Amino acid sequence: MLGTFAVGKTSLVRQYVDSIFSEQYQTTLGVKIDKKVVTLRDNSVSLVIWDVQGDEGGEIALPVYLKGMAAYILVLDPTRAHTLQHASQMQKLIEQKHGALDYVLAINKADLREQWVLTSDGLETLKSGALATFETSAKTGQNVEQMFVSLATRLQQ
Amino acid sequence: MPDSATLESIEGTRERGLESLRNLLASPDQGFVDDLEHRLLTLEQSYASMDQRTKDVAGVLAEAMALRMNRDDDIREALAPSIETQLHRSVRDNLDDMAEAFFPIIGPAVRKMITNMLRPSKEGAAHSVEQIFLLERNSGLPMAHVCAPNAPTQDADMVSGMLAAIKSFVEDAFDADERDGLDQLQVGDLSIWIETGPKAVIAAVIRGIGPDKLREAMQVELETLHVEQHGLISNYDGDLDTCAPLQERMTELHRNFGRSKKADLDSRQRRYVLGAAALGIAFLGWTLIDSWRWQAYLEKLEHEPGIVLISSERGLTGYEINGLRDPLSVAPSALLASTSLNPARLHASWVPMASLEPEIVLKRATQTLQPPDTVILTMAGQTLNMLGRAGSDWVNSATARALELPGINIVNSEHIVLYE
Numbered sequence: 001m002l003g004t005f006a007v008g009k010t011s012l013v014r015q016y017v018d019s020i021f022s023e024q025y026q027t028t029l030g031v032k033i034d035k036k037v038v039t040l041r042d043n044s045v046s047l048v049i050w051d052v053q054g055d056e057g058g059e060i061a062l063p064v065y066l067k068g069m070a071a072y073i074l075v076l077d078p079t080r081a082h083t084l085q086h087a088s089q090m091q092k093l094i095e096q097k098h099g100a101l102d103y104v105l106a107i108n109k110a111d112l113r114e115q116w117v118l119t120s121d122g123l124e125t126l127k128s129g130a131l132a133t134f135e136t137s138a139k140t141g142q143n144v145e146q147m148f149v150s151l152a153t154r155l156q157q
Numbered sequence: 158m159p160d161s162a163t164l165e166s167i168e169g170t171r172e173r174g175l176e177s178l179r180n181l182l183a184s185p186d187q188g189f190v191d192d193l194e195h196r197l198l199t200l201e202q203s204y205a206s207m208d209q210r211t212k213d214v215a216g217v218l219a220e221a222m223a224l225r226m227n228r229d230d231d232i233r234e235a236l237a238p239s240i241e242t243q244l245h246r247s248v249r250d251n252l253d254d255m256a257e258a259f260f261p262i263i264g265p266a267v268r269k270m271i272t273n274m275l276r277p278s279k280e281g282a283a284h285s286v287e288q289i290f291l292l293e294r295n296s297g298l299p300m301a302h303v304c305a306p307n308a309p310t311q312d313a314d315m316v317s318g319m320l321a322a323i324k325s326f327v328e329d330a331f332d333a334d335e336r337d338g339l340d341q342l343q344v345g346d347l348s349i350w351i352e353t354g355p356k357a358v359i360a361a362v363i364r365g366i367g368p369d370k371l372r373e374a375m376q377v378e379l380e381t382l383h384v385e386q387h388g389l390i391s392n393y394d395g396d397l398d399t400c401a402p403l404q405e406r407m408t409e410l411h412r413n414f415g416r417s418k419k420a421d422l423d424s425r426q427r428r429y430v431l432g433a434a435a436l437g438i439a440f441l442g443w444t445l446i447d448s449w450r451w452q453a454y455l456e457k458l459e460h461e462p463g464i465v466l467i468s469s470e471r472g473l474t475g476y477e478i479n480g481l482r483d484p485l486s487v488a489p490s491a492l493l494a495s496t497s498l499n500p501a502r503l504h505a506s507w508v509p510m511a512s513l514e515p516e517i518v519l520k521r522a523t524q525t526l527q528p529p530d531t532v533i534l535t536m537a538g539q540t541l542n543m544l545g546r547a548g549s550d551w552v553n554s555a556t557a558r559a560l561e562l563p564g565i566n567i568v569n570s571e572h573i574v575l576y577e
Contacts, residue, residue: 020311021319029326033297033318046395048298048314050322064329065322068295070395155395 002094003075004086005054008108011138012075016145017049026053030062038152045152060090063097070155071102073147074126075136078107078116088122091129104151105130110137248453284365286415289407290317291382292358293393297321300357300393300400301407305415308362320360324351354379356390359407371414378410447498451476454496461487462516475502483512485520511563518564525562526555532573540567546574 001009010023010032017034026032030053038045052065060066074091076083087105094101105126107118127133132150134143203209225232247254287308291301299317304310327339342349350367352359352375359375361367382390386402393400451471458464458478463486468479476498482489489507493500512518515536522541523534532545541559543552552575556568 018312018315020315025319029322031322031326033315033322035312035315046314048296048318050318062326062329064325067325068293068297068321070296 001049001051001073001075002060002087002090003054003106004077004080004083005056007054007075007077007080007083008138009054009073009075010051012106012108012136012144013049013051014138015141016148026051031065036148038148040149040153040156043156045156047148047152047155057086060093063093066094066098069098069101071104071131071151073104073106073151074130075106075108077109078118079109079112081117081119084118084122084126088126091126102131102151102154103129104147105133106136106143106147107133108136108138110135110142111139248449284363284367284416286361286363286367286371286411288362289411290320290358290360290362291403291407292317292321292360293390294321294353294356294358296395298393298395300390300397301404303404303407303411305411320349320351321358324353324358350375352376352379354383356387357382359410368414374410374414378406382406447471450496450498454493454498457492457495458489461492462514463487463512464489465510475504478503478505480505480507481510482507483510483517485517485524486512513564515564518562521562522559522565526559528555536565539565540569541565542572543568543570544572546576549575 001013003009010026013034013036017036019032019034021032021034023032032051034049034051036047036049038047050065050069052060052062066072072094074087076087078084091103094103109115131154132147134147134150136143136147138144203213222232285305285308287305288310289301289303290299290313292298293300297318297320299313302313302317304313310316323342324339327333333339340351340353342351346365348363348367350361350363350372352372357379359379361371361375363371382403386406389399389403448471455466455469455478458466458480463483465481466478467481468477470477478489489505490500493503511521515538518539519534519536519541522536526534528534528543528545529547529551532543532547532551535542535544543555547555552570552573556570559565559568
C-alpha cells in the first residue's frame with residue numbers, strides 16, 4: 001500500500017484485512033503487516049500487505065520496505081490535487097528501482113466526489129500503466145474487495 | 158443694615174451654592190476615584206486574607222514550577238534536600254508502608270537478579286525453540302515454518318513479514334551491512350536468532366538460553382540450503398506447496414535442537430526447580446525487608462541520647478550489636494519492640510557509661526536530687542535551672558549535690574521562691 005501521507009491507505013484496508021499488529025507499528029517502524037485472503041474461483045490467494053507509512057513530500061519514507069514486493073496498490077486522495085503528483089513520482093521511482101511491477105490505482109474517497117479537485121493531467125498516464133483503476137471508499141467499502149480480487153487474480157497468473 | 162437672620166440666610170445660600178459648584182466640578186472624576194478606592198480595598202482585603210492568597214498561589218503554582226524548572230535547576234536543588242530527608246524519615250518511621258510501596262518494584266528486580274545470577278554461560282542451559290521460520294530474504298514470505306506443540310503462535314505470514322520489516326528497519330536505520338545486520342532480538346528470556354543468507358533467512362524463536370551449537374547449525378543449514386535448494390529458493394513465488402523439502406529441513410533442525418535436556422525435565426523436577434526459585438525469591442525479598450528494618454533500628458539507636466553504637470552486624474543467624482549505654486537512656490529492647498525485628502535474634506552487648514548529653518544529665522539530676530513536686534528542673538548547656546517553690550534546705554543541698562554530677566557546672570536557682 002503506497003501513497004502520500006493521509007490519503008487513507010490504512011483506513012481503506014482496515015476493515016477488509018486480517019491484522020494482528022497495532023497501527024502504532026506504522027508510526028514507529030514505518031510499516032504494518034496485514035494479510036488478506038482472497039477467494040478466487042479455483043483457489044484462494046494470501047496477500048501479505050505491507051502498509052507503508054506515507055510521506056507528505058511524496059517520497060517513500062523507508063524505501064527499504066519495498067524490497068521483494070510482488071505488486072502494489074497506489075492510493076491517491078482526489079480531494080488533494082498534490083497526491084496525484086506524489087503518486088506519479090512514487091510510481092516512477094518504483095519503476096526505476098524495482099522494474100515494471102503490477103500496480104492497482106485506488107482513487108480513494110469516492111464518497112466525497114463533490115470535493116474532488118483532480119485534473120486529468122497525469123491521471124491518465126497513471127491509469128494507463130495500472131493493472132486496473134478503482135474509485136474506492138473506506139467509508140462505504142466501495143470497490144475495496146474488487147481491488148484485492150483484481151490484484152490476487154493477476155498475482156496468481 | 159441687614160439683621161442677623163438675613164445675614165445667616167445669605168451665608169447659607171452661599172454655602173449651598175459652593176457645594177453645588179464643587180459637586181458640579183468634581184463629579185465626573187468622583188466615580189473614577191470611588192471605583193479605584195473600591196478596587197484598592199478589594200485588593201487589600203484579598204491580600205490580608207491568607208485563604209485567598211493561598212488560593213491565588215495554588216492557581217499558578219504548578220505552571221510557575223514547570224516554567225522555572227524548564228529554565229534552571231534551582232527548584233530541583235531547593236526541593237531535593239526536603240524530599241531526601243522526608244524519604245529517609247518515611248523509611249525510618251513507616252517502614253511497612255514504604256515496603257508496600259516498593260513491593261511492585263522489588264519483585265521484578267529480584268526476579269531479574271535471579272535470572273542473571275542463574276544465567277549459565279552457554280552450553281547445557283535450559284532452552285526451548287518455540288518456532289523456526291525460513292523466510293525469503295527480500296519479501297519476508299515464509300518458505301517453511303515449524304512450531305513447537307503448545308507454543309504461542311500467530312499467523313506465520315504476518316509474523317514473517319514483521320520480522321523481515323524489523324530486520325530491514327534496523328539495517329536501514331543504523332546503516333548496518335546486510336551480511337552483518339540484525340542477528341538477534343531479545344525480550345526478557347525470549348530471543349530470536351536470525352541467520353541471513355543471500356536468498357533466505359532462518360529465524361529461530363528461543364525461550365531460555367540457546368546453545369551455540371544451534372547457531373552453528375542454523376548457519377550450516379542455511380549454507381546447505383543455498384547449495385542444494387538454490388533453484389527452489391531463488392524462484393520462490395510464495396507457493397508453499399513447492400517448499401516441502403525446505404519444510405522437512407526446518408523440521409529436522411527443530412527436532413535436533415528444539416529442546417535442551419534441562420528443558421526436558423519431567424514435571425516433578427520442574428516443580429522442584431520452580432519451588433526452589435520461589436523460595437529463593439521469597440528469601441531475597443525477606444532479606445531485603447529485614448535489612449531495611451535493621452537499618453531503621455540502628456538509626457533509631459544512633460539518634461537516642463545516652464547510646465553510642467560501636468559496631469553492628471546483620472547475619473543469617475541473627476543480629477549483633479556492641480556499644481556504650483548510659484543506664485538512664487531508653488532501653489534498646491523497647492526501641493526494638495517498635496520494629497518488626499525478632500528480639501530473639503538480637504545479641505546486644507552494652508558497656509555502661511555516663512552520658513553528658515543534656516537529656517541524660519537532666520534525668521540523672523532528677524533521679525539524684527529528688528526535687529519536690531513544686532520544682533521543675535531544666536538543662537541549658539551545662540547549667541541546671543531550678544524553677545518553682547522549695548525550702549532553702551533542699552535548695553542548698555540540691556545545689557551542692559548537683560555540682561558534683563557530671564555534665565553540670567552551674568546551678569541557677571534564681572527562679573526558686575523559698576518558703577519556710
